[in-house]
Amino acid sequence: MPRLRSPLLTAAAALAVLGSLAACDGDKSKSAAMADSGDPLAQYRANPKYKAFMAGEKMSGYVFASPETQAMQDDDFENPGMLAVQDGEEEWSKVEGAAGKSCASCHQDAAKSMKGVAVSYPKFEPKRGKLANIEHRINLCRTEHMKAPELKWESKPLLGLTAYVEHQSRGLPISVKVDGPAAPFFEEGKKFYYTRRGQMDIACAQCHEQNPGMNIGVENLSQGQSNGYPTYRLKWQSFGSLHRRFEGCNQEVRAEPYPRGSDEYTNLELYVAWRGNGLKSEAPSVRR
């Protein structure tokens, strides 16, 4: 905080006034914007097309996407994310490592063995002593069972395998658990979500919880749901991970990002997934 040169008592009184004005003023500005457009989410709620992309008040990023982007996701032949799924399908049965195994050696047909798996991730992984997301889980399988090196984060084979595994749960509701051993990591993720950061001093919640449906320039703010990830993002012109997206958001508020795969982003991933519990997986989605 900038250094205040007034006596403590006066400062405290000032803070009380400021705080209360804040509540009034904040709401006024909000209702001014509302008067413009009404409830910005009402149009989505009223559209029967979006029923499948909602769970109560939760809305998938699909709802906030343009009709062109939605059409691209809807058609598996148009959806560039399906190419990543195909990459993953090839990786699935590729033998690698000293144990002479592929994913398929243990898990056989992914359509059966992986169905419903990804929607429960991230989860607490005893071998790590912390959370694992799907990428971490794949790399654990490689080092533990295949005796193969870890795949690099955001590499084509890891993105492909992640997409392939996530895709087996497409249409199933996100259902992460946040109690038990996951609880402290969930709390860390939640703290991240509400912490202001960067030169712009903005927390995730301020855009995605307090202002979904409003416009930041040409962008229509979404609820920041992760049920479509990994995604083909038009801005990237490539397929990418949720952690890559987190990094982008951090950079937009001019904050120092964390590494992809880091504990910070994995804890945040659990919190964000929990916010979307009940939304159906769309992997691989298409987003702007």
Add this chain to the structure above:
Amino acid sequence: MRQMRLLTACLAGTAAMLAATVSFAQEIRDANLTPYAVKDYAIEKSLTGKPGDPAKGRQIATTSGQGNCVICHKMPIPEVAFRIGNVGPDLTEVGGRLTAAEIRMRIVNPKLLNEETIMPAYYRVTGLNRVDKKAQGKPMLSAEQVEDLVAYLSTLK
């Protein structure tokens, strides 16, 4: 429910305001930035000691990486109408609603008025968290740019 909470907050605010009857000025010093005095949610004195240039201010209001006010606020600037956001209040007539001194404080650090606001403080470098290396120690706008914006926004009536 929300309205109840709001009412309670406003009542509490009124009580606090009655308690704080003395109007005082606070001088704020933030690292190597020009110090400024805040009184009645306003900064009376120009940060540069001179009036700003409204034409430059209009440019700053639409430029990404500078003020880029239009990303959140409606403003009467037709050439950027397609990329005007609505997260913040409409500024079309802000110069009729607020004095230059009040506008200045809201650009320098709107959190002095509303600590919950999503709006960044444009003239502040300390008390921030995990600022990108490239942006560390730098305010979002220079004192001169703040004054140009104040001059421009004051013309919107």
